[in-house]
Amino acid sequence: MTWTFTPDRPIYLQLQEQFKLAIVSGLFKPGGKIPAVRELAEDASVNPNTVQRALTELERDGLVHTQRTSGRFVTEDVTVIEKAKSEMAMELIDVFLEKMAAIGYGKSETVKIISEKEEVSAHANS
Amino acid sequence: MLGKLMKYEFMALGRIFLPLFAALIIMSLVSSLFGYLQLTIPTGLGIFVAVVLIIGIAVISFIITIQRFWTNLLSNEGYLTMTLPASVDSIILSKLFVSAILFIVSGIVVMGSILIMGGAWMGFGSILDMFIRAFENAPFNSYQMVIFLLQSLASVILGSFSFILLMYACMSLSMLVNKNRWLMAFGSYIAITTILQVVAVLIATIIAALGFHDRLDGVLNSFLMNFSLFGQFQFLSWSVVGVTLVLCVVYYLITRHMLSKRLNLQ
Amino acid sequence: MPILKCSSLHKVYGHTVALRNADLEIEPGRIVGLLGPNGSGKSTLIKICTGLLTPSSGFVQIGGSNPGPETKGIVSYLPENSYLNSWMKVSHMISFFKDFYSDFNMAKATEMLSNLNINTNSTIKSLSKGTKEKVQLILVMARDAKLYLLDEPIGGVDPAARDYILNTIIKNYNPEASVVISTHLIYDIEQVLDDVIFLKNGEVALSSSVDDLREQRGMSVDAYFREVFKC
Numbered sequence: 320m321t322w323t324f325t326p327d328r329p330i331y332l333q334l335q336e337q338f339k340l341a342i343v344s345g346l347f348k349p350g351g352k353i354p355a356v357r358e359l360a361e362d363a364s365v366n367p368n369t370v371q372r373a374l375t376e377l378e379r380d381g382l383v384h385t386q387r388t389s390g391r392f393v394t395e396d397v398t399v400i401e402k403a404k405s406e407m408a409m410e411l412i413d414v415f416l417e418k419m420a421a422i423g424y425g426k427s428e429t430v431k432i433i434s435e436k437e438e439v440s441a442h443a444n445s
Numbered sequence: 446m447l448g449k450l451m452k453y454e455f456m457a458l459g460r461i462f463l464p465l466f467a468a469l470i471i472m473s474l475v476s477s478l479f480g481y482l483q484l485t486i487p488t489g490l491g492i493f494v495a496v497v498l499i500i501g502i503a504v505i506s507f508i509i510t511i512q513r514f515w516t517n518l519l520s521n522e523g524y525l526t527m528t529l530p531a532s533v534d535s536i537i538l539s540k541l542f543v544s545a546i547l548f549i550v551s552g553i554v555v556m557g558s559i560l561i562m563g564g565a566w567m568g569f570g571s572i573l574d575m576f577i578r579a580f581e582n583a584p585f586n587s588y589q590m591v592i593f594l595l596q597s598l599a600s601v602i603l604g605s606f607s608f609i610l611l612m613y614a615c616m617s618l619s620m621l622v623n624k625n626r627w628l629m630a631f632g633s634y635i636a637i638t639t640i641l642q643v644v645a646v647l648i649a650t651i652i653a654a655l656g657f658h659d660r661l662d663g664v665l666n667s668f669l670m671n672f673s674l675f676g677q678f679q680f681l682s683w684s685v686v687g688v689t690l691v692l693c694v695v696y697y698l699i700t701r702h703m704l705s706k707r708l709n710l711q
Numbered sequence: 712m713p714i715l716k717c718s719s720l721h722k723v724y725g726h727t728v729a730l731r732n733a734d735l736e737i738e739p740g741r742i743v744g745l746l747g748p749n750g751s752g753k754s755t756l757i758k759i760c761t762g763l764l765t766p767s768s769g770f771v772q773i774g775g776s777n778p779g780p781e782t783k784g785i786v787s788y789l790p791e792n793s794y795l796n797s798w799m800k801v802s803h804m805i806s807f808f809k810d811f812y813s814d815f816n817m818a819k820a821t822e823m824l825s826n827l828n829i830n831t832n833s834t835i836k837s838l839s840k841g842t843k844e845k846v847q848l849i850l851v852m853a854r855d856a857k858l859y860l861l862d863e864p865i866g867g868v869d870p871a872a873r874d875y876i877l878n879t880i881i882k883n884y885n886p887e888a889s890v891v892i893s894t895h896l897i898y899d900i901e902q903v904l905d906d907v908i909f910l911k912n913g914e915v916a917l918s919s920s921v922d923d924l925r926e927q928r929g930m931s932v933d934a935y936f937r938e939v940f941k942c
Contacts, residue, residue, distance in 0.1 A: 326931030329922040330902050360881050364874070365902045366742055367884045369922075446780075449810050457798070517796075524794035528761050529811050530784035706765050 320346070322363040330365055334373035342382055342393055343404040350395040353383060446531035450539030457517075458509060458547055465505070466554045469498040473558035480562070492562060499555050506551050510544045511612055519616060519626075523710045533705045537697070541609055548605045596682045603689045610696035611637065617703035623711070641692075712775055714739045714858050714889045715760065719769035722755050722913075729755040731913040732769065739857070740886040742903055744932075745893040747910035748940055753893040754791070756910070757860050760891075761788045774857055784812065787856035791863045793843050797836040801829065801846060808850050820853035823879070841872060852879050859890040865899060877903050897933040907932055909939060 320341070324333050341347045353359075356374065360367040374391060377383040381399050385391050394400065419429045476491025517526050518536070526536060615633040619626035715737040722730040730752045737743055745753050758764040759771055762778035773782040795804055801824070809815045824831060827845055835843060848864065861880075865873045877900060880890055892900060897907075901921065909917035916939060921932055928935050 324902060326898075326901065326933065327925060327929055329925045331922060357882070357884065360884070361878060364877060364881065366905055366921075367881065368740070368742075368905050369902075372922075446811075452810075453807065456803075457796075460798070521792050521794050522796055524763070524788075524790045524792065525796075527763055528783055528786070528788050530780045531811070532780050708763055708765075710763060 320362065322365075324365075331369045331372040331376070334363070334365070334370060335376050338373060338377055339380075339382065339403060339407065342377075342400060343407055347393050349393055349397055349400060351393050352389075353391040353393060355390065446529075447535040447539055450529075450531060450535055451543050454513065454539055454543035457513060458543065461505065461509065462502075462547065462551070465498065465502055466551075469495060469502065469554060469558050470561075472498060473561040477561050477564070495558060495562065499558065502551050502555060506547055510547070510609055511616065513544070514540055514613055514616055518704065519620065519710065523708075527704070527708060527710070533701055537613065537700055537704065541606060541613070544609050545602065545605045548609075549602070592679070596679075596686065599686055600682070600689070603686060603693060607689050607693045607696065610693050610700065614696040614699040614703075617700045620703055620707060620709040623709075713737055714774055715891070716772045717756070717760075717769070718771075720756070720759065720766050720771060721768040722752075722759065722764065723767045729913055730759075730766070733910075733913070733915050735908055735915055735918060737858075737889050737891065737906075739889055741905045742880065742884070742890045743892070744897065744900060744904040744907040745891055745910065746895065746897055746907055746932075746936060747916075748895060751910040752913040753910055754862055755913075757788075757862050757891070757893055760858075760860055761786060785814070785857040787851045787854045787859045789848060789851040789859070789861045789864055791866065793847060795835045795843065795847060798834065800832055800834050801838075802831040804835065804846070804850060805831065808854070812854055814855040816853050816855055820849055823849045823853065827875075841868065844868065845872065845875075848876060848879065852883050855885070855888075857888050859888065861890065861892045863894055864892060865894060865896055873899055897936050898931075901932050904932070909936065911940065 322334075322337060324330055338347070342349075347353060353374070354362075356367050356370045360370045363370070374383060378385065380403070381396070382394055382403060383391055384394055416426060416429060420426075424432065472491055472495040476488050476495060479488040479491055516522055517540075529536075611634070615630045615637065618633040619630040622629045713736040715735070717733055717735045720730050720733040722728070733752070733756060745756065747753050755764065759766050760773065760778065762783060771778055774785060776782050799807070805817070805820055808820075809817055824846070827842075827849075829838075829842060829846060829849075835846070838846065851859065851861070864876055868876065880892070881903060892904070894900060904921050906920045907917070907924065908915060924932055924935060
């Protein structure tokens with residue numbers, strides 16, 4: 320897995336987001352085992368304490384749980400994952416709409432552009 | 446720790462001296478063989494090489510004693526040696542003991558090689574005779590000879606300790622400066638030996654001056670008259686041993702202080 | 712109990728003050744960056760912790776004890792320069808470390824050396840500068856020490872070797888041990904650090920976790936460092 324970090328925000332927050340993305344997109348499957356902290360730290364070249372902190376936050380969100388002897392697993396509760404997915408989607412959309420507004424496109428105009436774009440793609444593919 | 450440190454000292458020295466010792470013994474045996482076979486030129490050559498080796502061993506022993514201390518404690522390797530979980534005492538003593546053992550073993554090997562060549566030259570029988578006659582003609586009985594031998598041994602050992610420790614103290618003192626340390630070490634050597642000579646002259650002058658004082662002279666003479674020749678000799682020997690011991694302790698303490706409190710590696 | 716505690720550490724050389732009443736505490740399980748420009752006192756601080764220098768005043772405690780043979784047994788020190796005996800073979804150096812350090816992990820050392828294809832039969836003298844540095848790093852990290860003091864470990868090293876060093880530090884992470892890395896190359900190691908300590912002219916100018924610093928300043932440690940130490 321490739322990890323990218325920006326230098327101006329705490330890494331544990333960024334790890335949290337990237338883990339969430341992995342879970343929501345299905346890269347880490349529901350009920351699937353999450354690699355050990357040390358392994359993830361090596362893979363991402365970050366401090367193990369940072370990985371630990373990120374995973375602890377995810378546990379608080381209910382996306383991940385720890386089984387005492389066997390390690391950390393993604394939750395099997397698909398509704399929780401779906402909720403996180405839609406929350407992430409909402410955030411992305413808000414950011415997108417903000418940026419479109421910054422160049423002058425309001426919400427309805429933006430929606431119009433998107434559907435037009437979809438029709439053109441559909442035509443090109445058929 | 447002391448044992449482990451000594452083990453690695455022996456390793457470092459062994460790789461240089463074992464070949465040298467082996468070469469010397471072989472050369473001695475070879476030239477003795479040539480001598481026995483009455484081949485003059487090869488014998489002469491063999492003896493020449495042996496002498497060169499003997500001088501070489503003496504010089505290299507001196508250089509190595511200094512080099513081991515300097516490189517292993519005061520240069521880059523010092524970063525490793527001085528962070529080992531060993532006390533400063535064991536670090537100093539390991540080097541001291543191994544250097545002293547080296548001196549003594551070198552001495553024995555050199556004497557051995559001289560005996561081999563001398564024996565071939567004069568015949569072993571005549572050498573043994575020489576020793577026996579020297580023994581018989583000595584003005585002391587066998588008990589006194591044993592004491593004498595022990596004292597000589599103590600003097601030799603303490604003497605080499607003192608010499609080595611003086612070198613160590615001078616090198617340790619070089620850490621007081623940051624540049625031209627070898628100059629500082631040499632300077633310390635000059636300073637210390639000069640001080641010792643001044644003190645020696647002072648003491649000698651005092652004793653001589655006292656000697657001119659009739660009453661004290663009388664006291665001194667009657668004190669010494671209580672002892673036999675052997676006794677007087679003993680008095681002198683033990684004084685020398687005592688002084689050497691004191692010097693050893695002083696040099697050791699200087700070295701120890703510099704290495705523990707004033708360590709300055711670059 | 713902190714694994715390293717410095718109280719009012721003061722070190723003077725002639726007229727220069729190398730360390731000025733430095734106070735710091737490091738708990739076990741932390742990877743700490745000791746950051747500052749050349750001459751800020753980083754090396755001096757580390758040498759005092761290893762027992763190579765005695766402070767002019769103040770004290771250092773490692774695991775609650777003053778520097779001495781016992782603390783040297785739990786501190787693993789990597790100096791900037793090479794300290795290996797050049798005439799020895801790599802295998803001899805390994806035996807040496809095993810002989811003197813009861814916490815030396817032979818298996819770890821052998822594994823790391825073979826990972827880097829280093830021939831243990833070569834003499835130290837014959838190794839390239841980069842390989843020598845790696846051997847030294849391996850010997851230091853192969854110990855299960857309580858405190859690792861690394862003085863400029865990534866300074867003159869190529870990027871791939873740098874990655875290897877950082878990766879080794881992460882791999883060796885132990886919640887009972889701490890690692891102090893002194894460096895002026897912050898950008899490369901920032902994401903490996905838990906905490907940072909800034910040294911400026913021998914004083915502790917800042918002591919913070921990396922997360923807190925980024926959150927509070929909204930910038931990387933590297934960027935903040937440049938601000939603090941602007942020429």
